[in-house]
Amino acid sequence: MGDSFIFSNKNAPVQEAVQCFLSSINPDSQLYLAFSGGLDSSVLLHALAGQRQAKHGYVSLTAIYVNHGIQKDSLAWREHCREVCSSLQVEFISIDIELGSYSREGLESKARKLRYQAFESIIKKASKPDSYLLTGHHQRDQAETFLLNLFRGSGVNGLAAMPKVKMVQSGDVFKYQHIRPLLNIPYRCLQDYAEYYQLRHVVDESNAEIRFRRNYVRHKLLPEIESTWPIAQSTLASTAIHMQEASKLLDKLAGNSLKQLKFSSCFIELVDIEELEWVEQKNIIRFWLKRYWPGVVLNSAHYEWILDAFLNFTSSQNQNYGYQLSKGELRLYKTRLYYLANMPKPFEKECELASIGLEGVADVDSERQDVVEAYSELFVFKNSGLCSFSKVKLRSIKADDQVNRKQLKKFFQSNDIPVWEREFWPVIELADKTVFVLGCERCADGDAGGLKLESLQKDAVLDKTEQVGLSYWQRMKLMGIL
Numbered sequence: 001m002g003d004s005f006i007f008s009n010k011n012a013p014v015q016e017a018v019q020c021f022l023s024s025i026n027p028d029s030q031l032y033l034a035f036s037g038g039l040d041s042s043v044l045l046h047a048l049a050g051q052r053q054a055k056h057g058y059v060s061l062t063a064i065y066v067n068h069g070i071q072k073d074s075l076a077w078r079e080h081c082r083e084v085c086s087s088l089q090v091e092f093i094s095i096d097i098e099l100g101s102y103s104r105e106g107l108e109s110k111a112r113k114l115r116y117q118a119f120e121s122i123i124k125k126a127s128k129p130d131s132y133l134l135t136g137h138h139q140r141d142q143a144e145t146f147l148l149n150l151f152r153g154s155g156v157n158g159l160a161a162m163p164k165v166k167m168v169q170s171g172d173v174f175k176y177q178h179i180r181p182l183l184n185i186p187y188r189c190l191q192d193y194a195e196y197y198q199l200r201h202v203v204d205e206s207n208a209e210i211r212f213r214r215n216y217v218r219h220k221l222l223p224e225i226e227s228t229w230p231i232a233q234s235t236l237a238s239t240a241i242h243m244q245e246a247s248k249l250l251d252k253l254a255g256n257s258l259k260q261l262k263f264s265s266c267f268i269e270l271v272d273i274e275e276l277e278w279v280e281q282k283n284i285i286r287f288w289l290k291r292y293w294p295g296v297v298l299n300s301a302h303y304e305w306i307l308d309a310f311l312n313f314t315s316s317q318n319q320n321y322g323y324q325l326s327k328g329e330l331r332l333y334k335t336r337l338y339y340l341a342n343m344p345k346p347f348e349k350e351c352e353l354a355s356i357g358l359e360g361v362a363d364v365d366s367e368r369q370d371v372v373e374a375y376s377e378l379f380v381f382k383n384s385g386l387c388s389f390s391k392v393k394l395r396s397i398k399a400d401d402q403v404n405r406k407q408l409k410k411f412f413q414s415n416d417i418p419v420w421e422r423e424f425w426p427v428i429e430l431a432d433k434t435v436f437v438l439g440c441e442r443c444a445d446g447d448a449g450g451l452k453l454e455s456l457q458k459d460a461v462l463d464k465t466e467q468v469g470l471s472y473w474q475r476m477k478l479m480g481i482l
């Protein structure tokens with residue numbers, strides 16, 4: 001067996017992984033490689049460029065370098081990346097980002113967040129169908145992520161670590177996939193590949209600083225574990241795959257249960273799952289939050305609070321429990337659990353009816369039920385004949401608004417509007433008159449004083465209490481009105 005055979009054998013895992021990915025995609029796809037110039041993404045770039053030329057002449061490849069501006073060498077790295085791309089005839093884009101303020105531990109995660117936002121903005125702007133973002137993550141990265149999440153006390157979802165394939169929804173319509181083609185490949189194989197092809201790559205000295213937790217895991221913890229369990233990286237990565245499967249099953253279970261409940265992006269009706277075991281209830285709540293608010297993860301103290309608040313609820317209308325999270329707030333109103341990303345507050349805005357989306361009602365993403373409902377309600381308003389104008393003032397209700405308070409209170413009560421919503425309920429003002437209380441009724445002759453009001457296709461709007469129980473404030477935020 002000659003040297004060349006041994007070498008080419010060593011290259012096989014990387015080449016096969018890249019080939020496997022390339023053969024799974026449409027030849028017209030647009031690939032974006034997140035290219036830091038480090039060993040992992042240099043290997044991926046080289047393997048992609050080589051195999052795309054050989055077999056997939058049509059696959060378009062663009063490398064993106066993000067300059068965080070925090071390392072002294074970052075501009076030199078950018079030039080290195082540019083040169084490598086030019087030698088491989090790969091299109092190169094570099095983008096500068098500002099990290100602003102960050103805590104010591106928060107540096108990595110802030111850089112990562114802004115980096116992914118930068119990739120997304122480039123991909124979205126080009127808006128090519130079949131777009132893929134590729135990163136150079138490999139098996140050791142997966143083992144590290146698993147351990148980091150383990151020590152953070154993560155559940156099944158966190159221990160599932162990084163998926164090899166992830167669909168990313170960007171805005172309402174555009175989607176692309178984030179793929180990690182080398183995720184199952186040991187780091188050693190990437191090093192062999194780089195050595196064989198004598199790839200030049202940049203070395204980020206901060207990767208050696210063990211004050212960063214990931215570096216501590218990489219340089220101290222993993223080698224220590226491997227001294228007793230030599231194939232620990234691969235077994236940890238396998239455990240992550242078991243967790244991904246378990247997580248999928250749990251999501252499926254929760255998704256089936258959720259179909260039976262009243263819920264929206266803002267609330268979930270707990271009374272509908274009262275009969276289930278607490279572990280099942282927790283799983284449904286977790287899934288509901290993940291679906292609408294992916295960054296919000298509850299810990300055991302939060303779940304205990306939910307259980308306690310739910311068990312101790314009284315039938316009083318005035319219940320208004322809250323639990324502040326690091327981002328947003330949990331609230332219980334009657335038997336509904338709410339997640340409020342922002343608490344309602346007074347607002348006032350001049351709106352072109354067209355600008356609040358009335359013209360585009362048919363284009364709304366039907367998955368976002370809350371947005372569809374809000375649009376359709378305004379749509380009903382527009383088509384009611386009240387609306388022969390294009391500009392209105394949308395604002396929160398004021399104490400001196402001439403509306404029939406008794407009737408409004410009845411409306412709030414009978415539609416289970418949480419107390420924190422009522423104070424800032426949206427009204428529409430036209431020519432200094434409050435003409436429409438959203439979700440409620442229109443005012444005769446544009447006068448909000450009399451509530452013997454003709455109802456505004458009342459059934460269409462009010463029939464389903466769960467629609468009205470949504471947070472208008474949140475909806476308007478989502479719609480970009482506020």
Ligand SMILES: Nc1ncnc2c1ncn2[C@@H]1O[C@H](COP(=O)(O)OP(=O)(O)OP(=O)(O)O)[C@@H](O)[C@H]1O
Nearest residue numbers: 034035036040041064065066067112134135136137
């Ligand atoms: N500055 C950068 N510009 C472009 N791509 C980058 C940059 N930094 C990292 N990447 C991409 O991310 C991959 C993983 O890099 P690294 O392990 O350093 O990231 P990380 O901060 O640990 O984030 P993650 O959680 O994504 O692993 C790289 O292989 C590369 O594809």
